[in-house]
Amino acid sequence: MEKMIRLVFIKLPNGKTEEFDATQLSLETGEDVIVETEKGLVLGKVLSPPHEKEKRFFLKSPRKVTRKATAEDLEQFQGNQQLEKEAFQFCLQKIREKGLNMKLVKTEILLDRSKALFYFTSEKRIDFRELVRDLAAEFKMRIEMRQIGVRDEAKMVCGLGSCGRELCCAKFMNRFELVSVKMAKEQNLALNPTKISGVCGRLMCCLAYEFPTYVDLKKDLPKVGKHIMTPSGKGKVIRQNVLSQTVTVELEEGGEITIHASEL
Incomplete structure (x- = not known):
């Protein structure tokens, strides 16, 4: 019999939802828990009761739910949120004073206050050693500066896409997939940058969602410009409607x- 592992969906403070190893904890929907992440321990909320899955489906073991959150944890989390705002403003002030060419995006304080992370964007490499010393002296904890790209910035700040919904990258995406102009072409979209670009200024991630479907449906359609024989006589394909699986032919x-x- 295959070895099973108990998994639970946890919503993290950054809005993302991930699966964690529930170990032997009895967890219910809505409970606050402490989970392991690559950054350290963070507070999360249980979205559904634990479920089992065969361990062989995982290339590496999922991170674990450490324990249920206590009243002290919740109080610490609220205090950290206020401290993050103060740290953001202090860092912003120091950046201006030192004339550093960088844009501060977000500040994150780990639950146990062992480390503070400052996320920023910049077109060039920044020497922020003096800034780090000032931050460490002010907040008395480890300081980590993380340079991120424009797509990561949009993911952290969040917002609404042209569809009117919350940005996919902020809502559920765990990693950015490759998106190309070819995907827009295959879906017969106008190659207007303002129409196919997201708030980050890069091609919209959702262009990749239906791309495989369009590629598959186009296999049975003659290409635009091809001369074909129809029941009404010979003609040239001038338009395709991929979803309805029809072509318009000029006889x-x-x-x-x-x-x-x-x-055909």
């Missing part, structure tokens, strides 16, 4: 017809 004898791929 040699004059006129146009729209025909389904199954009739």
